[in-house]
Amino acid sequence: MQMSSRMKNILTPIIAVLLGVLVGTIIMIASGYNAITAYQALWNGAFGDIYFIGEVIRQTIPYILAGLAVAFAFKTGLFNIGVEGQLLMGWVAAIWVGVSFDLPKIIHLPLAVLAAGVAGALWAFIPGYLKARFRVHEVIVTIMLNHTALYITNQIIRSVLSDGKERTDMIADSASLRSVFLEGITDYSRMHWGITIAIICAIIMWFILEKTTTGFELRAVGFNEHASQYAGMNVKRNIILSMVISGIFAGLAGAMEGLGTFGYMAVKGGFTGVGFDGIAVALLGGNTAIGVVLAALLFGGLKVGALNMPLEAGVPNELVDIIIALIIIFVASSYIIRWFIDRVSKKGVK
């Protein structure tokens, strides 16, 4: 019996993670650190305390949405490297609405979230349109638009949302995702209501792709444009739509940071990295909704837990970045792992 492909899809990321941890261990030992204490510190820093759990979830929220953005585009045959830029545009749009109005929460908060989604969508529309209309590769356009977004948002913060300051005002309470209740049960972590939005978005992504007629078209176009055209689908429209939906998820990731975690936006010297981590999250999650949620949780845990490593074990948290990087490498080379699983499961029957 050959292993089923589903089983392989589940096993591959797990093995990638284990390999990342293993090589990370070797690096730690080689640099003279105690790997066991280090991992203990990582674990404690992520799950050792209800406060940390709250923080992990907070970190997971934008990862889920960024991961969904990448995964959605990927499932429909596009590589959206521009999640970072779309996220920044979403963030600034959410803050803009958050600081400019004074409305009842029931209107203000949804409006701010919506603005973020629209901003992300518009930013993703550009590469979608260029690809559909002129066959310009989306990877090139999205990379350039990431930089453009960084400078545009910085400029908006300085000259529109403040008088030459380095950060915006705090948003109105009525636009905030912060939750006294969630903070209360997690020992005053910054966990916020965004988690419900992230989960709902994961369900929406699954539903669109697997259950709707639109999803049927989007995936078909991703697999085979010629056959889709033959079947009467509007290939160009579908390419643009795919980028736009992906951009909405990315924009919402920005809203989570703006309306949830921070409540403001500051001028940035460089990228947040969340958009790029989204690529790894999607890859590790096999581009499925549930996989993305789980992978985001893992990345959130690593990111938050890493902060504890210098304190408790004296290990620099750059090491965690190395481990994350290793996991990404192993996931990216997952076909090697697949090949290995194939070998082993074949040997098993002989």
Add this chain to the structure above:
Amino acid sequence: MEYVIEMLNIRKEFSGFVANDNITLQLKKGEIHALLGENGAGKSTLMNVLFGLYQPEKGEIKVKGETVKITDPNVANDLGIGMVHQHFMLVDTFTVTENIILGKETTKGGVIDIKTAEDEVRKISERYGLAVDPQAKISNISVGMQQRVEILKTLYRGADILIFDEPTAVLTPQEIKELIQIFKTLIKEGKSIILITHKLKEIMEVCDRVTVIRKGKGIGTVNVNETNPTDLASLMVGRDVEFKTEKIDATPGVEVLEIENLKVKDSRGVQAIKGLNLSLRAGEILGIAGVDGNGQTELIEAITGLRKAESGSVKINRKNVLNLPPRKVTETGLGHIPQDRHKHGLVLNYTIGENMVLQTYYQKPFSKSGVMNFKKIYDKARNLISEFDVRTPSEYTLARALSGGNQQKAIIGREIDRNPDILIAAQPTRGLDVGAIEFIHKRLIEQRDQGKAVLLVSFELDEIMNVSDRIAVIYEGEIVAIVDPKETTEQELGLLMAGSKKKEAGEDANV
């Protein structure tokens, strides 16, 4: 030792499904041995076992009398077994030589010695009359040439037993002739050949013996000079096969498709259709005969909306559909069996069930308020699968996993089921076996008998002569003649297709 290869009582299963059940094939030195069977009979599987790509569950393989275990293709290579696969495995951006030495590079001081390799490739090419340019880039050479590169690859690796998996399926008639010549040279040089095919003509022409398999079971081996195509066909299919599909005379009705002065450019901007006129009536099959590349593809794409036409008109049921989007054209009552089933006909990564609704997925009951109803879709798929005899493990199997014939039956089922007034069938039987061809021809004629119009485009004269009620000959983007299949000969058609314009027929065509 009489046999160079003996495959004895081979059994190969795919997760419970028996693809090869107790099959025996013995290859004599210096013979061309045909492996005959319908699509999905298990021919490729058996050869992949011999080539080390699959491990058999049971059975024994002997090479030159010695029992061997062929665990992977490298072992097969070392045993002198080479295989030319149905789908070529070449790197497009590499040259011929680079492709041939890939994985077996000759090096000089750690650097690939391309010069020596090129000389070697040229030498082999000349010896076997392959006429391959070692420096040409794969992407610049024809499919026929690419196949020769695959042959060269096996010879370069020292193969003396060559397996060909349906080599003629992708070739033009001229290329087939040349390939047969190459086979003869190979045999003269001491090679032995296993040839997978379901073209009975080819077997009768070049092979010495035939091993027939049917639905995974070995039926037996016969000498070619003691058999005939009719017997072979019934051995293969398991019942008597009619080569010439019986049909009653057509009773053409109203004109349903009318093409006037159509002009279309091809992808390179060259005028491919130059003011073409054509009319098709309900209840008839109009065959378009012509050599590949005379505008057939562009004509069909223009009719179906897949390609923008320059000018002219295409009327379906008196409504001009020229340059409408494909779906608008489809909905006026057009079914289309596309020439390239992998490119246009199927989404290979979709299940066979999803492919069955590729043209109707957005309609009720498959889609309601934007939500798919997969239960209804797979119910439909199950019906079509049984009605059109699509052999597939289940309706949830990816289209990719089906054999060509079954993929084609799925497409035909999908298109006919929509009950279109006009059915365009482009090369509907390309690469299929006699059983499937018979089935498809019957279906086309059945459509005609139900009062539908069928436009059949084919490069196979047999098919055109056999199935059509009228034949239009296309040459350099124009219809140069319209003839009655009962009053013409293959010779006459051949001449017309080659451009010797028949005066009065040419005038007829402009009516």
